Amino acid sequence: MRRVAGGAKPASARPRPPRRRARTASSLRDVARLAGVSLPTASQALNGRARISSETRERVRQAARRLRYTPHAAARRLKLGRSNSVAIVPGLNMTGIFSDLFYRAVLAGVGSVFEEVGCRMLIAPPLRPSPQTPPFVEMAQAREVDGILVAGVVDARWVREALGAGVPVVVLDNFVPGLAAPAVVNDNAGGAYAATRHLAGLGHAQIGFLGAAVDYPFGRETQAGYTAALRDAGLTRDPRLEAAVPIDAGAAFRHALDLLAQPNRPSAIFAVTDMLALGVMRAAREAGLRIPADLSVVGMDDIELAATTDPPLTTVRVRKDVMGATAARILLRRIAGETGAPPVTTIANELVIRGTTGGWP
Amino acid sequence: MRRVAGGAKPASARPRPPRRRARTASSLRDVARLAGVSLPTASQALNGRARISSETRERVRQAARRLRYTPHAAARRLKLGRSNSVAIVPGLNMTGIFSDLFYRAVLAGVGSVFEEVGCRMLIAPPLRPSPQTPPFVEMAQAREVDGILVAGVVDARWVREALGAGVPVVVLDNFVPGLAAPAVVNDNAGGAYAATRHLAGLGHAQIGFLGAAVDYPFGRETQAGYTAALRDAGLTRDPRLEAAVPIDAGAAFRHALDLLAQPNRPSAIFAVTDMLALGVMRAAREAGLRIPADLSVVGMDDIELAATTDPPLTTVRVRKDVMGATAARILLRRIAGETGAPPVTTIANELVIRGTTGGWP
DNA sequence: AATCCCTGTCAAATCGGTTTGACAAATCGG
DNA sequence: CCGATTTGTCAAACCGATTTGACAGGGATT
Secondary structure: OOOOOOOOOOOOOOOOOOOOOOOOOOOHHHHHHHHOOOHHHHHHHHHOOOOOOHHHHHHHHHHHHHOOOOOOHHHHHHHHOOOOEEEEEEOOOOOOOOOOHHHHHHHHHHHHHHHHOOOEEEEOOOOOOOOOOOHHHHHHHOOOOOEEEEEOOOOHHHHHHHHHOOOOEEEEOOOOOOOOOOEEEEOHHHHHHHHHHHHHHOOOOOEEEEEOOOOOHHHHHHHHHHHHHHHHOOOOOOHHHEEEOOOOHHHHHHHHHHHHHOOOOOOEEEEOOHHHHHHHHHHHHHOOOOOOOOOEEEEEEOOHHHHHOOOOOEEEEOOHHHHHHHHHHHHHHHHOOOOOOOOEEEEOOEEEOOOOOOOOO | OOOOOOOOOOOOOOOOOOOOOOOOOOOHHHHHHHHOOOHHHHHHHHHOOOOOOHHHHHHHHHHHHHOOOOOOHHHHHHHHOOOOEEEEEEOOOOOOOOOOHHHHHHHHHHHHHHHHOOOEEEEOOOOOOOOOOOHHHHHHHOOOOOEEEEEOOOOHHHHHHHHHOOOOEEEEOOOOOOOOOOEEEEOHHHHHHHHHHHHHHOOOOOEEEEEOOOOOHHHHHHHHHHHHHHHHOOOOOOHHHEEEOOOOHHHHHHHHHHHHHOOOOOOEEEEOOHHHHHHHHHHHHHOOOOOOOOOEEEEEEOOHHHHHOOOOOEEEEOOHHHHHHHHHHHHHHHHOOOOOOOOEEEEOOEEEOOOOOOOOO
16 A cells, blocks of 8 residues: 555554543542642542541642542442442333333432432333343443332342342332342222222212233232222122223223223222323213213322312322332442341322212212 | 440441452453453453454353353443443423423433433432532533433533533533533424414414513523514514413413403413413313313423323424434434534424314304 | 650552553464 | 464553551650
8 A cells, every 4th residue: 555645544553642631530640749649648638537637638628629629430439349329220011211100200209319318320221021131130230330229010030130249129119029129019909998998988889990900919909909998898899890901091091981881880980090090081071971970080199180180180199209219218228238128118198089089879 | 334244336346347248240350260361361352352262252251151240330431431321410490300291201212312322321410500519510520421411401601511521411402502512402483483373374363372481592482483473474462462481280270360361362372381281271161261162272392191181282292202312312422522513403393283273263 | 765656648459340562372475 | 494474362551549558757655
């Protein structure tokens, strides 16, 4: 190859120029130099409790301030062995960390706690029903995070893998028996029971149930609460009044239309989430039924929306923020080395009576 | 103090036992040892393109697999100078990263891009109107993240500070002129224009406007679009038909009641966000007006909710996911060193005509 | 005056990787 | 058969901090 005078940029051939860094942040070394002390002395002056004369300490502090010194995060992490951050893992039943009205509120509670203690929150890619190792496990193995908070349904196998890497895990809204990770759950059964008892107390005898698939604990627990309430109220179950649907207002709408089209239609419906209850309300409008005169509706969750529907929705308020904050605090304790957390913490909820429930007949 | 025999746990006095690590993850050194090669050879075999015999490479790979080796995140970051992660900063106008219907959709778009390239998302604590240095600036100075994505309103001063630390910044939904950080915004003026023209085209002459405070660009831009559309349609502005309100359905409800109580009430209202439009719809019900027969309503954003109201809301669809994804891609390019991004990227939106708008009279 | 104990500072090791350059062995061309 | 090149491996330096232990100098004690 002919070399053009001046060089056809043999960039890779000659030793690369040291590429002066864009605007290199100052390191502890710079601070030490400016303060006229050695590097370890500067370190001690800034955060050590070692024997440093107050005069030196002040000099180092000023130098650090002048240079806008902030310790390099990765360097500290490497040396200290802590990353001061946790991973938030959206579970299999979440559509996405930012796309779920329920978990969003839970995570607000989580966030407030971690923010308070200065712990970073890393949003892990949402779980997928694939046999591949999910990213959060690799994050654990890479010690990228000090702890992991899983929100929702997760394959126990991966949790064990993460625990095996020595990183504590707390599971939100999903108790897996036998797992060495504490869980924080809502009292789903209790909530369903309270909602159903409320309707029975108003005189309803035909109480419909719009539940979730029973292959998730949530589906089973709400089902159980509903059934127990019927029994305690002296009512008999009628399978024609019950349906299991995906958690989706559209699906609820269609199933509710079916329920309401029956000759022996329910006079009240308990839907296990507010989104489902919204679908029921839409179906009632469609069927020409007035709420609550012709049909009572109770939801569960108390998403913000619930208070502004027409009429406002009676619902079981799930303490989403408390769930989140509790899980966060448990995780922080685990990270700190404490082990004495109960395997499950159940958060009680509260019936909020608004405008969609009324007496019958 | 009397010491009880057996000791009142002088825990802090005696040297803590070395606390053997829970189950120490394997390091590259272990892999090298198992494979019978030196440490740098193992490194090269796993990810270098250097001259390693394929036999050795395979041996190292197997050893790594056997030991479930995952490189220590902090160590790589320190050496490579990249953290492979970005900070998401909730702006001043966000109630919280998880509590805002609009930004939530934007961030879903952001997330999909970063997830695809394996870039971690760190949720920075939300900005507060305080003079203190916000955490995201420290994250930049600590090189904790490679880039910063600010969602919403932010003090230009802090953005400059972060840029000064050499960390690229992209601002979402808020263009600050003169800032060396590219912005991605919605065409607010265009959307307001389209909405207003739509109403004018239906024959409405009294078009009300529920806007936002004009001290944010969003308020000014929508105001401008509304005004221009009136002018182009040959209508005259009437200040009694306009109101500026906080972005909040409750506030919209109250202001809309006032607008509708006037003798010369609007026959149509354009509200600059869907949440406001929901408030207007509630106010119309309260005032006994049917939609769209007595009052047409147009919103803006097209939050999920908009399609399920009764009747479904006509609105300006903001391409929230596109905004997010675009901003993410621009940031990635900035991180890679490219500088040729336009200072503002405006995302066009689209009028979605549903059931809340009708002809007049 | 000799010994001892503090006090304040710094040299050196470490965390777990990546990268450069040196070196020995193998291969090649003439 | 010799020098040049290529190939495969490893020693050493480095990223930016923290922490341990050594050391010099000054004051108190005997």
